Amino acid sequence: MTPAGAPLIGIIGGYGRVGGVAARVLTAECGYRLRVGGRSADAAWSLARTLGAGSEAAVVDAVDSQSLRHFTRGCATVLDCSGTAFVLRGAVRRSVLAAGAHYVGMTDDGGPRTPYGPATAVLFTGLAGTLAGWLPRLLAEGLASATCFDGWYGGLGPVTPHTAVSGLLARRRALDVPAGAWTGARTGGGSPDGPFDGALTAAAPTGPALPAPPGGETPLAARESPPPWPLPARPAAIHRILPEELRRQMYRLCLEEARWREAFPGPATPAVLDRLAGRPRGALDARTLLGVARELSRASRLDAESISSYAMTYGTLDGLTPDGLTVRRSALMHCTDVSGLAGVIAAATAHEATENRLTSGVHVAADTLPPEGTADWIVRHLPRATVRRTEIPTGGTGRTTSTPVAARRPG
Incomplete structure:
Protein backbone atom coordinates (compact mmCIF):
# COMPACT_ATOMS: atom_id res chain seq x y z
CA MET A 1 0.00 0.00 0.00
CA THR A 2 1.40 3.38 -1.03
CA PRO A 3 1.42 5.83 1.90
CA ALA A 4 -0.98 8.75 1.43
CA GLY A 5 1.82 11.22 2.20
CA ALA A 6 4.35 9.73 -0.23
CA PRO A 7 5.81 12.19 -2.77
CA LEU A 8 3.96 12.45 -6.08
CA ILE A 9 5.85 11.88 -9.34
CA GLY A 10 4.18 12.82 -12.60
CA ILE A 11 5.23 10.89 -15.71
CA ILE A 12 4.51 12.51 -19.08
CA GLY A 13 4.30 9.72 -21.65
CA GLY A 14 3.90 7.37 -18.69
CA TYR A 15 2.27 4.57 -20.67
CA GLY A 16 4.99 4.41 -23.34
CA ARG A 17 7.79 1.82 -23.51
CA VAL A 18 10.21 3.80 -21.34
CA GLY A 19 7.66 5.58 -19.15
CA GLY A 20 5.74 2.39 -18.41
CA VAL A 21 8.85 0.60 -17.14
CA ALA A 22 9.82 3.63 -15.05
CA ALA A 23 6.34 3.74 -13.50
CA ARG A 24 6.44 0.07 -12.50
CA VAL A 25 9.96 0.35 -11.06
CA LEU A 26 9.12 3.47 -9.02
CA THR A 27 6.01 1.78 -7.63
CA ALA A 28 7.73 -1.50 -6.77
CA GLU A 29 10.99 -0.02 -5.49
CA CYS A 30 10.01 3.21 -3.74
CA GLY A 31 6.25 3.26 -3.16
CA TYR A 32 5.75 6.72 -4.66
CA ARG A 33 2.38 8.05 -5.66
CA LEU A 34 2.33 8.36 -9.44
CA ARG A 35 0.41 10.49 -11.92
CA VAL A 36 0.48 8.78 -15.30
CA GLY A 37 0.01 11.33 -18.05
CA GLY A 38 -0.31 11.48 -21.81
CA ARG A 39 -2.71 12.49 -24.55
CA SER A 40 -4.75 9.28 -24.21
CA ALA A 41 -6.86 9.13 -21.06
CA ASP A 42 -7.72 5.47 -21.68
CA ALA A 43 -4.07 4.43 -21.99
CA ALA A 44 -3.09 6.43 -18.91
CA TRP A 45 -5.87 4.94 -16.77
CA SER A 46 -5.17 1.45 -18.08
CA LEU A 47 -1.63 1.58 -16.69
CA ALA A 48 -2.54 3.52 -13.52
CA ARG A 49 -5.00 0.82 -12.47
CA THR A 50 -2.25 -1.82 -12.59
CA LEU A 51 0.02 0.25 -10.33
CA GLY A 52 -2.26 0.25 -7.31
CA ALA A 53 -4.26 2.66 -5.20
CA GLY A 54 -1.51 5.27 -5.02
CA SER A 55 -1.61 6.00 -8.76
CA GLU A 56 -3.80 8.28 -10.83
CA ALA A 57 -4.07 9.30 -14.48
CA ALA A 58 -4.34 12.64 -16.22
CA VAL A 59 -4.50 13.95 -19.75
CA VAL A 60 -1.54 16.21 -20.55
CA ASP A 61 -0.28 17.82 -23.74
CA ALA A 62 3.37 18.84 -23.52
CA VAL A 63 2.78 21.50 -26.18
CA ASP A 64 0.17 23.26 -24.06
CA SER A 65 1.70 25.28 -21.20
CA GLN A 66 -1.60 25.48 -19.31
CA SER A 67 -2.01 21.69 -19.54
CA LEU A 68 1.55 21.28 -18.22
CA ARG A 69 0.92 23.57 -15.26
CA HIS A 70 -2.22 21.66 -14.33
CA PHE A 71 -0.41 18.32 -14.62
CA THR A 72 2.58 19.49 -12.54
CA ARG A 73 0.47 20.78 -9.65
CA GLY A 74 1.33 18.83 -6.48
CA CYS A 75 4.25 16.91 -8.07
CA ALA A 76 7.63 16.72 -6.39
CA THR A 77 9.18 15.60 -9.70
CA VAL A 78 8.02 15.40 -13.31
CA LEU A 79 9.58 12.65 -15.42
CA ASP A 80 9.27 13.55 -19.10
CA CYS A 81 9.22 10.44 -21.30
CA SER A 82 7.17 12.07 -24.05
CA GLY A 83 10.07 12.54 -26.45
CA THR A 84 9.00 16.08 -27.38
CA ALA A 85 11.60 17.99 -25.36
CA PHE A 86 13.97 18.69 -28.26
CA VAL A 87 11.15 19.81 -30.56
CA LEU A 88 9.91 22.22 -27.90
CA ARG A 89 13.45 23.50 -27.18
CA GLY A 90 13.26 23.19 -23.40
CA ALA A 91 9.74 24.57 -22.92
CA VAL A 92 8.66 21.54 -20.85
CA ARG A 93 11.69 21.86 -18.61
CA ARG A 94 11.13 25.58 -18.03
CA SER A 95 7.45 25.07 -17.25
CA VAL A 96 8.10 22.30 -14.71
CA LEU A 97 10.92 24.18 -12.98
CA ALA A 98 8.83 27.37 -12.84
CA ALA A 99 6.17 25.40 -10.96
CA GLY A 100 8.77 24.42 -8.35
CA ALA A 101 9.05 20.72 -9.27
CA HIS A 102 12.18 18.82 -10.23
CA TYR A 103 12.47 17.86 -13.90
CA VAL A 104 13.92 14.66 -15.39
CA GLY A 105 13.90 14.55 -19.19
CA MET A 106 14.49 11.33 -21.09
CA THR A 107 15.33 13.31 -24.22
CA ASP A 108 18.06 15.94 -24.34
CA ASP A 109 16.17 19.13 -25.15
CA GLY A 110 19.29 20.75 -26.59
CA GLY A 111 18.70 23.84 -24.47
CA PRO A 112 21.17 25.71 -22.26
CA ARG A 113 22.41 23.97 -19.14
CA THR A 114 22.14 27.02 -16.93
CA PRO A 115 20.30 26.91 -13.57
CA TYR A 116 16.66 27.96 -13.52
CA GLY A 117 15.37 28.44 -9.98
CA PRO A 118 16.09 26.25 -6.94
CA ALA A 119 14.84 22.95 -8.38
CA THR A 120 16.89 20.25 -10.12
CA ALA A 121 16.83 19.34 -13.81
CA VAL A 122 18.41 16.15 -15.18
CA LEU A 123 18.81 15.43 -18.90
CA PHE A 124 19.26 12.01 -20.48
CA THR A 125 22.03 12.28 -23.07
CA GLY A 126 21.59 8.91 -24.79
CA ASP A 337 15.36 -5.03 -23.17
CA VAL A 338 16.90 -1.77 -24.37
CA SER A 339 13.78 0.32 -23.68
CA GLY A 340 13.50 -1.33 -20.28
CA LEU A 341 17.08 -0.35 -19.47
CA ALA A 342 16.27 3.27 -20.30
CA GLY A 343 13.17 2.97 -18.09
CA VAL A 344 15.22 1.75 -15.12
CA ILE A 345 17.66 4.65 -15.63
CA ALA A 346 14.68 7.04 -15.75
CA ALA A 347 13.29 5.62 -12.50
CA ALA A 348 16.64 5.77 -10.70
CA THR A 349 17.18 9.37 -11.79
CA ALA A 350 13.68 10.45 -10.77
CA HIS A 351 14.19 8.79 -7.38
CA GLU A 352 17.42 10.69 -6.76
CA ALA A 353 15.77 14.00 -7.67
CA THR A 354 12.66 13.34 -5.59
CA GLU A 355 14.73 12.47 -2.53
CA ASN A 356 16.53 15.83 -2.94
CA ARG A 357 19.90 14.13 -3.27
CA LEU A 358 20.92 16.37 -6.15
CA THR A 359 21.96 19.99 -6.07
CA SER A 360 19.93 22.63 -7.87
CA GLY A 361 20.85 23.30 -11.48
CA VAL A 362 21.06 21.20 -14.63
CA HIS A 363 22.76 17.79 -14.59
CA VAL A 364 23.22 14.89 -17.00
CA ALA A 365 21.90 11.47 -15.98
CA ALA A 366 25.36 9.86 -16.03
CA ASP A 367 26.45 12.10 -13.13
CA THR A 368 23.39 11.44 -10.97
CA LEU A 369 22.85 7.66 -11.15
CA PRO A 370 23.78 5.89 -7.89
CA PRO A 371 26.49 3.44 -9.01
CA GLU A 372 25.61 0.40 -6.88
CA GLY A 373 21.91 1.16 -6.63
CA THR A 374 21.42 1.39 -10.40
CA ALA A 375 23.20 -1.93 -10.97
CA ASP A 376 20.96 -3.56 -8.40
CA TRP A 377 17.79 -2.09 -9.94
CA ILE A 378 18.81 -3.31 -13.42
CA VAL A 379 19.20 -6.88 -12.18
CA ARG A 380 16.01 -6.87 -10.12
CA HIS A 381 13.67 -5.30 -12.63
CA LEU A 382 14.87 -6.52 -16.04
CA PRO A 383 14.45 -10.25 -16.74
Whole structure:
Protein backbone atom coordinates (compact mmCIF):
# COMPACT_ATOMS: atom_id res chain seq x y z
CA MET A 1 0.00 0.00 0.00
CA THR A 2 1.40 3.38 -1.03
CA PRO A 3 1.42 5.83 1.90
CA ALA A 4 -0.98 8.75 1.43
CA GLY A 5 1.82 11.22 2.20
CA ALA A 6 4.35 9.73 -0.23
CA PRO A 7 5.81 12.19 -2.77
CA LEU A 8 3.96 12.45 -6.08
CA ILE A 9 5.85 11.88 -9.34
CA GLY A 10 4.18 12.82 -12.60
CA ILE A 11 5.23 10.89 -15.71
CA ILE A 12 4.51 12.51 -19.08
CA GLY A 13 4.30 9.72 -21.65
CA GLY A 14 3.90 7.37 -18.69
CA TYR A 15 2.27 4.57 -20.67
CA GLY A 16 4.99 4.41 -23.34
CA ARG A 17 7.79 1.82 -23.51
CA VAL A 18 10.21 3.80 -21.34
CA GLY A 19 7.66 5.58 -19.15
CA GLY A 20 5.74 2.39 -18.41
CA VAL A 21 8.85 0.60 -17.14
CA ALA A 22 9.82 3.63 -15.05
CA ALA A 23 6.34 3.74 -13.50
CA ARG A 24 6.44 0.07 -12.50
CA VAL A 25 9.96 0.35 -11.06
CA LEU A 26 9.12 3.47 -9.02
CA THR A 27 6.01 1.78 -7.63
CA ALA A 28 7.73 -1.50 -6.77
CA GLU A 29 10.99 -0.02 -5.49
CA CYS A 30 10.01 3.21 -3.74
CA GLY A 31 6.25 3.26 -3.16
CA TYR A 32 5.75 6.72 -4.66
CA ARG A 33 2.38 8.05 -5.66
CA LEU A 34 2.33 8.36 -9.44
CA ARG A 35 0.41 10.49 -11.92
CA VAL A 36 0.48 8.78 -15.30
CA GLY A 37 0.01 11.33 -18.05
CA GLY A 38 -0.31 11.48 -21.81
CA ARG A 39 -2.71 12.49 -24.55
CA SER A 40 -4.75 9.28 -24.21
CA ALA A 41 -6.86 9.13 -21.06
CA ASP A 42 -7.72 5.47 -21.68
CA ALA A 43 -4.07 4.43 -21.99
CA ALA A 44 -3.09 6.43 -18.91
CA TRP A 45 -5.87 4.94 -16.77
CA SER A 46 -5.17 1.45 -18.08
CA LEU A 47 -1.63 1.58 -16.69
CA ALA A 48 -2.54 3.52 -13.52
CA ARG A 49 -5.00 0.82 -12.47
CA THR A 50 -2.25 -1.82 -12.59
CA LEU A 51 0.02 0.25 -10.33
CA GLY A 52 -2.26 0.25 -7.31
CA ALA A 53 -4.26 2.66 -5.20
CA GLY A 54 -1.51 5.27 -5.02
CA SER A 55 -1.61 6.00 -8.76
CA GLU A 56 -3.80 8.28 -10.83
CA ALA A 57 -4.07 9.30 -14.48
CA ALA A 58 -4.34 12.64 -16.22
CA VAL A 59 -4.50 13.95 -19.75
CA VAL A 60 -1.54 16.21 -20.55
CA ASP A 61 -0.28 17.82 -23.74
CA ALA A 62 3.37 18.84 -23.52
CA VAL A 63 2.78 21.50 -26.18
CA ASP A 64 0.17 23.26 -24.06
CA SER A 65 1.70 25.28 -21.20
CA GLN A 66 -1.60 25.48 -19.31
CA SER A 67 -2.01 21.69 -19.54
CA LEU A 68 1.55 21.28 -18.22
CA ARG A 69 0.92 23.57 -15.26
CA HIS A 70 -2.22 21.66 -14.33
CA PHE A 71 -0.41 18.32 -14.62
CA THR A 72 2.58 19.49 -12.54
CA ARG A 73 0.47 20.78 -9.65
CA GLY A 74 1.33 18.83 -6.48
CA CYS A 75 4.25 16.91 -8.07
CA ALA A 76 7.63 16.72 -6.39
CA THR A 77 9.18 15.60 -9.70
CA VAL A 78 8.02 15.40 -13.31
CA LEU A 79 9.58 12.65 -15.42
CA ASP A 80 9.27 13.55 -19.10
CA CYS A 81 9.22 10.44 -21.30
CA SER A 82 7.17 12.07 -24.05
CA GLY A 83 10.07 12.54 -26.45
CA THR A 84 9.00 16.08 -27.38
CA ALA A 85 11.60 17.99 -25.36
CA PHE A 86 13.97 18.69 -28.26
CA VAL A 87 11.15 19.81 -30.56
CA LEU A 88 9.91 22.22 -27.90
CA ARG A 89 13.45 23.50 -27.18
CA GLY A 90 13.26 23.19 -23.40
CA ALA A 91 9.74 24.57 -22.92
CA VAL A 92 8.66 21.54 -20.85
CA ARG A 93 11.69 21.86 -18.61
CA ARG A 94 11.13 25.58 -18.03
CA SER A 95 7.45 25.07 -17.25
CA VAL A 96 8.10 22.30 -14.71
CA LEU A 97 10.92 24.18 -12.98
CA ALA A 98 8.83 27.37 -12.84
CA ALA A 99 6.17 25.40 -10.96
CA GLY A 100 8.77 24.42 -8.35
CA ALA A 101 9.05 20.72 -9.27
CA HIS A 102 12.18 18.82 -10.23
CA TYR A 103 12.47 17.86 -13.90
CA VAL A 104 13.92 14.66 -15.39
CA GLY A 105 13.90 14.55 -19.19
CA MET A 106 14.49 11.33 -21.09
CA THR A 107 15.33 13.31 -24.22
CA ASP A 108 18.06 15.94 -24.34
CA ASP A 109 16.17 19.13 -25.15
CA GLY A 110 19.29 20.75 -26.59
CA GLY A 111 18.70 23.84 -24.47
CA PRO A 112 21.17 25.71 -22.26
CA ARG A 113 22.41 23.97 -19.14
CA THR A 114 22.14 27.02 -16.93
CA PRO A 115 20.30 26.91 -13.57
CA TYR A 116 16.66 27.96 -13.52
CA GLY A 117 15.37 28.44 -9.98
CA PRO A 118 16.09 26.25 -6.94
CA ALA A 119 14.84 22.95 -8.38
CA THR A 120 16.89 20.25 -10.12
CA ALA A 121 16.83 19.34 -13.81
CA VAL A 122 18.41 16.15 -15.18
CA LEU A 123 18.81 15.43 -18.90
CA PHE A 124 19.26 12.01 -20.48
CA THR A 125 22.03 12.28 -23.07
CA GLY A 126 21.59 8.91 -24.79
CA LEU A 127 22.03 5.35 -23.57
CA ALA A 128 25.63 4.81 -24.70
CA GLY A 129 26.88 8.11 -23.29
CA THR A 130 25.02 7.63 -20.00
CA LEU A 131 26.57 4.19 -19.53
CA ALA A 132 30.00 5.61 -20.45
CA GLY A 133 29.71 8.01 -17.52
CA TRP A 134 28.08 5.60 -15.07
CA LEU A 135 30.37 2.58 -15.54
CA PRO A 136 33.64 4.17 -14.30
CA ARG A 137 31.77 5.46 -11.25
CA LEU A 138 30.56 1.93 -10.52
CA LEU A 139 34.07 0.51 -10.84
CA ALA A 140 35.64 3.29 -8.74
CA GLU A 141 33.39 2.69 -5.70
CA GLY A 142 35.61 2.16 -2.66
CA LEU A 143 38.93 2.78 -4.41
CA ALA A 144 41.41 5.27 -3.01
CA SER A 145 42.38 6.37 -6.53
CA ALA A 146 42.02 5.32 -10.15
CA THR A 147 44.24 5.74 -13.18
CA CYS A 148 43.01 4.11 -16.40
CA PHE A 149 39.54 3.23 -17.73
CA ASP A 150 38.83 1.12 -20.82
CA GLY A 151 35.22 0.66 -21.95
CA TRP A 152 32.97 -0.78 -24.62
CA TYR A 153 29.32 -0.35 -25.57
CA GLY A 154 27.42 -2.51 -28.03
CA GLY A 155 23.71 -2.38 -28.71
CA LEU A 156 21.00 -3.34 -31.14
CA GLY A 157 17.33 -2.52 -31.01
CA PRO A 158 14.67 -0.28 -32.54
CA VAL A 159 14.76 3.31 -31.30
CA THR A 160 12.22 6.07 -31.70
CA PRO A 161 13.23 9.27 -33.56
CA HIS A 162 13.14 11.30 -30.37
CA THR A 163 15.33 8.76 -28.56
CA ALA A 164 17.74 8.95 -31.49
CA VAL A 165 17.97 12.73 -31.05
CA SER A 166 19.64 12.36 -27.64
CA GLY A 167 22.16 9.90 -29.04
CA LEU A 168 22.95 12.13 -31.99
CA LEU A 169 23.40 15.20 -29.80
CA ALA A 170 25.74 13.18 -27.58
CA ARG A 171 27.81 12.15 -30.58
CA ARG A 172 28.13 15.78 -31.65
CA ARG A 173 29.61 16.57 -28.22
CA ALA A 174 31.95 13.56 -28.23
CA LEU A 175 35.57 13.72 -29.33
CA ASP A 176 36.57 11.45 -32.20
CA VAL A 177 39.71 9.41 -31.53
CA PRO A 178 41.84 8.80 -34.66
CA ALA A 179 42.63 5.25 -35.68
CA GLY A 180 45.69 4.03 -33.82
CA ALA A 181 45.34 6.68 -31.09
CA TRP A 182 43.37 4.69 -28.57
CA THR A 183 43.67 6.79 -25.47
CA GLY A 184 42.35 10.15 -24.40
CA ALA A 185 44.86 11.38 -21.83
CA ARG A 186 44.09 14.07 -19.29
CA THR A 187 47.29 16.05 -19.26
CA GLY A 188 46.35 18.50 -16.53
CA GLY A 189 44.03 21.32 -15.54
CA GLY A 190 40.75 21.61 -17.31
CA SER A 191 37.08 21.44 -16.48
CA PRO A 192 34.50 18.65 -16.33
CA ASP A 193 32.72 20.30 -19.25
CA GLY A 194 33.90 20.18 -22.82
CA PRO A 195 37.30 18.98 -24.04
CA PHE A 196 39.27 20.50 -21.15
CA ASP A 197 40.06 23.60 -23.19
CA GLY A 198 42.65 21.68 -25.16
CA ALA A 199 44.14 19.79 -22.20
CA LEU A 200 42.67 16.50 -23.45
CA THR A 201 44.94 14.97 -26.08
CA ALA A 202 45.14 11.74 -28.01
CA ALA A 203 47.91 9.55 -26.69
CA ALA A 204 50.51 8.00 -28.94
CA PRO A 205 49.39 4.65 -30.42
CA THR A 206 50.84 1.48 -28.99
CA GLY A 207 51.34 0.02 -32.46
CA PRO A 208 51.58 1.18 -36.07
CA ALA A 209 49.02 3.74 -37.13
CA LEU A 210 46.01 2.26 -38.92
CA PRO A 211 44.35 4.25 -41.69
CA ALA A 212 40.63 4.82 -41.20
CA PRO A 213 38.57 3.71 -44.22
CA PRO A 214 36.07 6.13 -45.79
CA GLY A 215 33.08 6.89 -43.60
CA GLY A 216 34.84 6.20 -40.34
CA GLU A 217 34.08 2.45 -40.16
CA THR A 218 36.99 0.43 -38.79
CA PRO A 219 37.41 -3.23 -39.76
CA LEU A 220 37.52 -5.52 -36.76
CA ALA A 221 40.88 -6.87 -37.92
CA ALA A 222 42.37 -3.40 -37.57
CA ARG A 223 41.65 -3.26 -33.84
CA GLU A 224 43.98 -4.10 -30.98
CA SER A 225 41.51 -6.59 -29.50
CA PRO A 226 37.95 -7.75 -30.20
CA PRO A 227 35.05 -6.61 -28.02
CA PRO A 228 34.46 -8.76 -24.93
CA TRP A 229 31.38 -10.37 -26.50
CA PRO A 230 30.84 -12.03 -29.91
CA LEU A 231 29.68 -9.72 -32.67
CA PRO A 232 26.92 -10.99 -34.99
CA ALA A 233 28.01 -12.44 -38.31
CA ARG A 234 27.12 -9.24 -40.19
CA PRO A 235 28.82 -5.92 -40.93
CA ALA A 236 29.62 -3.91 -37.82
CA ALA A 237 31.11 -0.49 -37.23
CA ILE A 238 33.54 0.15 -34.38
CA HIS A 239 33.68 3.82 -33.37
CA ARG A 240 36.40 5.21 -31.11
CA ILE A 241 35.13 8.28 -29.29
CA LEU A 242 35.41 10.03 -25.94
CA PRO A 243 31.86 10.93 -24.87
CA GLU A 244 31.23 14.10 -22.92
CA GLU A 245 30.02 11.97 -19.99
CA LEU A 246 33.30 10.02 -19.85
CA ARG A 247 35.38 13.18 -20.10
CA ARG A 248 33.56 14.51 -17.05
CA GLN A 249 34.44 11.36 -15.11
CA MET A 250 38.08 11.66 -16.20
CA TYR A 251 38.12 15.01 -14.46
CA ARG A 252 36.20 13.95 -11.35
CA LEU A 253 38.05 10.66 -10.80
CA CYS A 254 41.41 12.21 -11.81
CA LEU A 255 41.93 9.53 -14.47
CA GLU A 256 45.13 9.64 -16.47
CA GLU A 257 43.70 7.77 -19.46
CA ALA A 258 40.33 6.67 -20.84
CA ARG A 259 39.23 4.67 -23.87
CA TRP A 260 35.71 4.17 -25.18
CA ARG A 261 34.49 2.23 -28.21
CA GLU A 262 30.99 1.63 -29.53
CA ALA A 263 30.08 -1.37 -31.68
CA PHE A 264 27.05 -1.07 -33.96
CA PRO A 265 25.90 -4.16 -35.89
CA GLY A 266 24.56 -3.24 -39.29
CA PRO A 267 24.44 -2.69 -42.04
CA ALA A 268 21.83 0.09 -41.90
CA THR A 269 22.70 1.81 -38.59
CA PRO A 270 26.48 2.05 -39.20
CA ALA A 271 25.81 3.51 -42.65
CA VAL A 272 23.75 6.37 -41.17
CA LEU A 273 26.31 7.07 -38.44
CA ASP A 274 29.19 7.01 -40.90
CA ARG A 275 27.50 9.59 -43.14
CA LEU A 276 26.93 11.76 -40.07
CA ALA A 277 30.58 11.42 -39.04
CA GLY A 278 31.65 13.05 -42.29
CA ARG A 279 29.83 16.32 -41.56
CA PRO A 280 31.40 19.29 -39.76
CA ARG A 281 30.52 19.56 -36.08
CA GLY A 282 28.28 22.56 -36.53
CA ALA A 283 26.56 21.40 -39.72
CA LEU A 284 23.32 20.08 -38.12
CA ASP A 285 20.51 22.50 -37.40
CA ALA A 286 17.40 21.33 -35.53
CA ARG A 287 15.44 20.37 -38.64
CA THR A 288 18.34 18.46 -40.14
CA LEU A 289 19.00 16.68 -36.85
CA LEU A 290 15.39 15.51 -36.65
CA GLY A 291 15.63 14.24 -40.21
CA VAL A 292 18.76 12.23 -39.41
CA ALA A 293 17.08 10.92 -36.25
CA ARG A 294 14.13 9.61 -38.27
CA GLU A 295 16.53 7.96 -40.68
CA LEU A 296 18.45 6.39 -37.80
CA SER A 297 15.18 5.14 -36.29
CA ARG A 298 14.25 3.41 -39.57
CA ALA A 299 17.73 1.92 -39.83
CA SER A 300 17.60 0.55 -36.27
CA ARG A 301 14.29 -1.19 -37.01
CA LEU A 302 15.75 -2.77 -40.14
CA ASP A 303 18.84 -4.03 -38.32
CA ALA A 304 16.77 -5.45 -35.46
CA GLU A 305 14.38 -7.43 -37.67
CA SER A 306 16.37 -10.68 -37.60
CA ILE A 307 18.34 -10.35 -34.33
CA SER A 308 17.05 -10.00 -30.76
CA SER A 309 17.63 -6.62 -29.14
CA TYR A 310 20.41 -6.26 -26.60
CA ALA A 311 22.61 -3.74 -24.83
CA MET A 312 26.03 -4.67 -23.50
CA THR A 313 28.57 -2.55 -21.67
CA TYR A 314 32.00 -3.67 -20.52
CA GLY A 315 34.74 -1.75 -18.77
CA THR A 316 37.94 -2.13 -16.79
CA LEU A 317 39.44 0.30 -14.30
CA ASP A 318 42.94 0.26 -12.83
CA GLY A 319 43.20 1.68 -9.35
CA LEU A 320 44.48 1.53 -5.80
CA THR A 321 42.55 0.17 -2.81
CA PRO A 322 42.60 1.99 0.55
CA ASP A 323 45.10 -0.57 1.88
CA GLY A 324 47.53 0.13 -0.96
CA LEU A 325 46.80 -2.84 -3.26
CA THR A 326 46.83 -2.13 -7.01
CA VAL A 327 43.90 -3.83 -8.71
CA ARG A 328 42.09 -4.04 -12.00
CA ARG A 329 38.32 -4.10 -11.73
CA SER A 330 35.98 -5.11 -14.54
CA ALA A 331 32.21 -5.03 -15.03
CA LEU A 332 29.97 -6.50 -17.72
CA MET A 333 26.35 -5.40 -18.02
CA HIS A 334 24.01 -7.23 -20.40
CA CYS A 335 20.29 -6.97 -20.99
CA THR A 336 17.85 -7.85 -23.77
CA ASP A 337 15.36 -5.03 -23.17
CA VAL A 338 16.90 -1.77 -24.37
CA SER A 339 13.78 0.32 -23.68
CA GLY A 340 13.50 -1.33 -20.28
CA LEU A 341 17.08 -0.35 -19.47
CA ALA A 342 16.27 3.27 -20.30
CA GLY A 343 13.17 2.97 -18.09
CA VAL A 344 15.22 1.75 -15.12
CA ILE A 345 17.66 4.65 -15.63
CA ALA A 346 14.68 7.04 -15.75
CA ALA A 347 13.29 5.62 -12.50
CA ALA A 348 16.64 5.77 -10.70
CA THR A 349 17.18 9.37 -11.79
CA ALA A 350 13.68 10.45 -10.77
CA HIS A 351 14.19 8.79 -7.38
CA GLU A 352 17.42 10.69 -6.76
CA ALA A 353 15.77 14.00 -7.67
CA THR A 354 12.66 13.34 -5.59
CA GLU A 355 14.73 12.47 -2.53
CA ASN A 356 16.53 15.83 -2.94
CA ARG A 357 19.90 14.13 -3.27
CA LEU A 358 20.92 16.37 -6.15
CA THR A 359 21.96 19.99 -6.07
CA SER A 360 19.93 22.63 -7.87
CA GLY A 361 20.85 23.30 -11.48
CA VAL A 362 21.06 21.20 -14.63
CA HIS A 363 22.76 17.79 -14.59
CA VAL A 364 23.22 14.89 -17.00
CA ALA A 365 21.90 11.47 -15.98
CA ALA A 366 25.36 9.86 -16.03
CA ASP A 367 26.45 12.10 -13.13
CA THR A 368 23.39 11.44 -10.97
CA LEU A 369 22.85 7.66 -11.15
CA PRO A 370 23.78 5.89 -7.89
CA PRO A 371 26.49 3.44 -9.01
CA GLU A 372 25.61 0.40 -6.88
CA GLY A 373 21.91 1.16 -6.63
CA THR A 374 21.42 1.39 -10.40
CA ALA A 375 23.20 -1.93 -10.97
CA ASP A 376 20.96 -3.56 -8.40
CA TRP A 377 17.79 -2.09 -9.94
CA ILE A 378 18.81 -3.31 -13.42
CA VAL A 379 19.20 -6.88 -12.18
CA ARG A 380 16.01 -6.87 -10.12
CA HIS A 381 13.67 -5.30 -12.63
CA LEU A 382 14.87 -6.52 -16.04
CA PRO A 383 14.45 -10.25 -16.74
CA ARG A 384 17.66 -11.94 -17.93
CA ALA A 385 19.72 -8.84 -17.09
CA THR A 386 23.18 -9.37 -15.63
CA VAL A 387 25.77 -7.14 -13.99
CA ARG A 388 28.93 -9.11 -13.21
CA ARG A 389 32.04 -7.65 -11.64
CA THR A 390 35.53 -8.93 -10.89
CA GLU A 391 38.57 -7.57 -9.10
CA ILE A 392 42.07 -8.78 -9.95
CA PRO A 393 45.01 -7.78 -7.75
CA THR A 394 48.11 -7.03 -9.78
CA GLY A 395 49.87 -10.32 -10.42
CA GLY A 396 47.09 -12.27 -8.68
CA THR A 397 43.91 -14.14 -9.54
CA GLY A 398 40.50 -12.58 -9.82
CA ARG A 399 37.51 -12.96 -7.57
CA THR A 400 33.88 -12.34 -8.41
CA THR A 401 32.45 -9.49 -6.34
CA SER A 402 28.82 -9.61 -7.47
CA THR A 403 26.12 -12.08 -6.59
CA PRO A 404 25.39 -14.47 -9.51
CA VAL A 405 22.32 -13.20 -11.34
CA ALA A 406 20.66 -16.61 -11.24
CA ALA A 407 20.56 -16.29 -7.46
CA ARG A 408 18.81 -12.90 -7.65
CA ARG A 409 16.17 -13.26 -10.32
CA PRO A 410 15.03 -16.43 -12.16
CA GLY A 411 14.54 -16.47 -15.91
